[in-house]
Amino acid sequence: MDYEFHWNVVFQNMPQLLNGAFVTLHVSVLAMLLGIVIAILLAIAKMNNTKFFSQVATVWVEIARNTPALFQIYMAYFGLGAFGIHLSPYVAVLSALVFINAGYLTETFRGGFQSIPSTQYSASKSLGMTSIQSYRYIILPQMLRRIYHPMTNQFVWSILMSSLGILVGMSELSGTTQRLQSLSFRTLEFFIVAAVMYFIITKLVLFASSLLARRLFKGEI
């Protein structure tokens, strides 16, 4: 092995890398939150009896789940650009991730909802609860337990997928790493450190999510 590691330049640029990591986290959190909101609407639409709504939802879900994330980012950045809609790299990556998250989470929510037996609803109604109370206290808490881990997985997935931002010049962790290594030629060092940072971010997210789960579900998950 005659490759000599030079870590100094990496550590000198640590503030920039941390800044990139922050952007990564930022875009993923936002993509997750917006994805959840849209997925709830799509899941409701999909279970709706009105054909138009359920078809719109189905088309969204099918495209999101069956085409590469890379294409969706390109569509948002170059595709819309061709029609004169110029999104910044951040917004393009965000919209693509929201699109995909919403697609996957729709199925998660729908499955979670349908996995709660309708007799749970009858039972709560029979105790005099209103529909809103039945959902609030009986249906949704059980559903949340079942979809919690799939949701966490989706979040981790979207943190890792945001690295595709590199391809449209976004300054998240990967984009920043790419720029810094091309200035210093310490490719291996920069990407090793970036990989470690991704690892730490996702592990932190998983840790925080299991802490939250323990609080929410009182150890019953």
Add this chain to the structure above:
Amino acid sequence: MISVQNVHKSFGDLEVLKGVSLDVQKGEVVSVIGGSGSGKSTLLYCINAIETINSGKILVDDVDVHAKSTNKDKLRQKLGMVFQQWNSFPHMTVLENAALAPRIVKKMSKEEAMEIAKKELEHVGLGDKLDVYPTKMSGGQQQRLAIARALAMKPDYMLLDEVTSALDPELVGEVLDTLRLLAEEGMTMICVTHEMGFARDVSDRVAYFHQGVIAEIGEARQVITDPQNPLTQKFLSKVR
């Protein structure tokens, strides 16, 4: 008093109740027997307004259950219901299961609701299971929890839909004992059941359902041991 007056109920083309009338007085225990698909469970769902009816009338303490102006959520507070599949809430402890409705429906304080729930759970013999999650209990225990949960709302009537049918045979006894206790305490009950011994010994009257109508109704011991209608005779000879 629960008064069912000439009730018809269809699911699509299938008419399940074909003009059913039944009066149940305060303090009375009426068992409803009959083959599956005869409409007996549907009757309970209609009394509790979980199902709508097509025609006829159901009065609970002179309130028309199916009138548009009736607040059904409020009405159901009077009508405790226990299902064949016990439907315990798996994400709550036994105590929370029983205390939830008193707290959020009757707006009791947490302490007050817990107090009542605890009392009812002790009543059905689950006093030592308060902090257990229902999924860790047997079917019989979960069914007794369902009974206590309904009782915690201090209902005037209990509607019991084949509450022992889904239980392992060795667990049936403990649930029937609980119901027997309630009957002795004067609870008004309509029990849809396949337990002929229970129907005979515990209820005041027995109604035999056949294809959506009450084919025979009368004093419990008489209907079970000496049925008058040939249909009842045939049914009872099969289940015994």
